[in-house]
Amino acid sequence: MTGEKVGAIILAGGMGSRLKKNGPKGLVEVNGRTLFEHLLDQMTSAPYQGKIAIMTSPFNHAETKAFIEHKRYPNVQIFQQSLIPIESDPSENAPAGNGDVYRSFVQSGILDEWENEGITKVNFLPVDNPRAHLLPQPLFEAADHVELALYEVKLLPGEVNMGLVTERDNRVEIIEYFETDRLGLNPNTQVHQGYGYPNLFVMQTGPIRRAANMWDQVPWHTVKRELHGKQVEKKEKFIFDFFPYAKSYKILEVDRETCYFPIKTQDDLDQIAN
Numbered sequence: 001m002t003g004e005k006v007g008a009i010i011l012a013g014g015m016g017s018r019l020k021k022n023g024p025k026g027l028v029e030v031n032g033r034t035l036f037e038h039l040l041d042q043m044t045s046a047p048y049q050g051k052i053a054i055m056t057s058p059f060n061h062a063e064t065k066a067f068i069e070h071k072r073y074p075n076v077q078i079f080q081q082s083l084i085p086i087e088s089d090p091s092e093n094a095p096a097g098n099g100d101v102y103r104s105f106v107q108s109g110i111l112d113e114w115e116n117e118g119i120t121k122v123n124f125l126p127v128d129n130p131r132a133h134l135l136p137q138p139l140f141e142a143a144d145h146v147e148l149a150l151y152e153v154k155l156l157p158g159e160v161n162m163g164l165v166t167e168r169d170n171r172v173e174i175i176e177y178f179e180t181d182r183l184g185l186n187p188n189t190q191v192h193q194g195y196g197y198p199n200l201f202v203m204q205t206g207p208i209r210r211a212a213n214m215w216d217q218v219p220w221h222t223v224k225r226e227l228h229g230k231q232v233e234k235k236e237k238f239i240f241d242f243f244p245y246a247k248s249y250k251i252l253e254v255d256r257e258t259c260y261f262p263i264k265t266q267d268d269l270d271q272i273a274n
Contacts, residue, residue, distance in 0.1 A: 002137075003049070005050075005051070005117060005118050006050055006119055006122070006123065007050060007051045007052070007053065007123070008050055008051075008053070008124070008134055009055060009105060009122060009124050009125075010039055010052065010054045010126075011101060011125070011126045011239070012025065012054050012055060012056055013056055013095050013098070015059060019265065020266060023060065024056070024060035024063050025060075025127055027064075027067060028269075030273070034067075036064075036067065038131075039127065039130070039132060040052065040071070040073050042134040043074075046134055047135065048137070051075045051077070052134075053078070054078045054079075054127075055081050055104065056078055056079070056080050056081070057081050058083060059095075061080050077108075079104055079110060080104065081096060081098075083095060084096045084234075084235065086227065087232075087235060089232065092227070092232070094227050095236075097221070097223075097236025097237045097238055097239075098126075098236075098239040099236065099240075099242065101124070101239055102208050102209075102239075105208065105212070106208070111205060111208065115205055120204055120206075121203070122203055122205060123136065123139065123201075124200070124201055124203065124239065125200055128262050128263045129199070129200075129259075129260060129262050129263070130261065130272070132200055132260070133259050136200070136202075136259075138254070139200070139202040140202055145250070146248040146249050147203065147206070147207045148202075148203050148248070149202045149250045150165075150172070150202075150249070150250075151197075151251075151253075151254045152192060152195040152251055153196055153260050154194060154195060154196075154256060155195060160177055161177050163175060163196060163197040163199075164191055164192065164197070165191075165195055165196070166190060166192065168188050168189045171243075171244040171245075171246070172246065172249045172251065173244045174238075175191075176221065176238065179221070192251075198262075199239070200260075210245065220236070222234075222235060223235075
């Protein structure tokens with residue numbers, strides 16, 4: 001274990017509705033352990049001294065908090081993302097998307113605490129990827145020299161539901177799979193053909209604060225989600241919408257078998273169990 005102090009944020013605002021499970025997605029079990037346990041149990045073997053924060057939503061905050069307290073994980077803090085009205089029914093609210101993590105994290109005061117303890121780099125990872133590495137050394141080492149370090153993985157044959165990694169004018173941008181029509185808008189865009197973005201990265205704390213102050217400068221995306229058992233159309237901001245504003249970055253190719261298996265559907269649960 002190195003002597004450097006670092007942090008990680010687990011994105012866990014979602015529910016297990018698409019998996020036909022009640023409660024937070026982080027409490028879905030994969031091979032006998034919850035998704036939270038697959039990630040947090042790595043704390044004892046991680047290469048760094050780490051502080052962990054979990055981003056919940058008002059829909060799953062209480063259950064998540066109760067689970068973490070019951071398991072007595074050390075150095076784990078919890079904060080909530082914000083809600084906004086949904087387009088198809090403004091009388092109801094839904095999470096503003098994982099792009100809200102920067103703003104909500106800063107507003108929670110946790111970043112102030114971490115910086116006072118000497119933490120200058122933070123690992124971001126989604127709760128629904130049980131193969132993700134908590135506090136990954138290659139990304140933290142890359143982030144010694146750049147504001148943003150991110151992974152990319154090779155796409156499987158016929159795979160179309162991953163964001164694409166692109167570069168333009170010394171900036172990195174992720175194009176979501178249902179917005180690929182944007183690729184033709186700028187002839188200078190370089191697409192990493194055959195590669196996808198697995199939502200795993202490390203960012204320095206300075207850019208995190210900058211992203212928190214840029215909420216109004218990044219676009220909204222219209223998405224369809226399941227909310228309270230029904231399909232709704234809503235607006236979200238994505239976590240990678242802020243990537244083009246990083247002043248420096250590094251992209252690392254990683255073997256997807258070692259760090260990427262997202263659990264989105266019951267088929268995914270069945271496949272990873274086998």
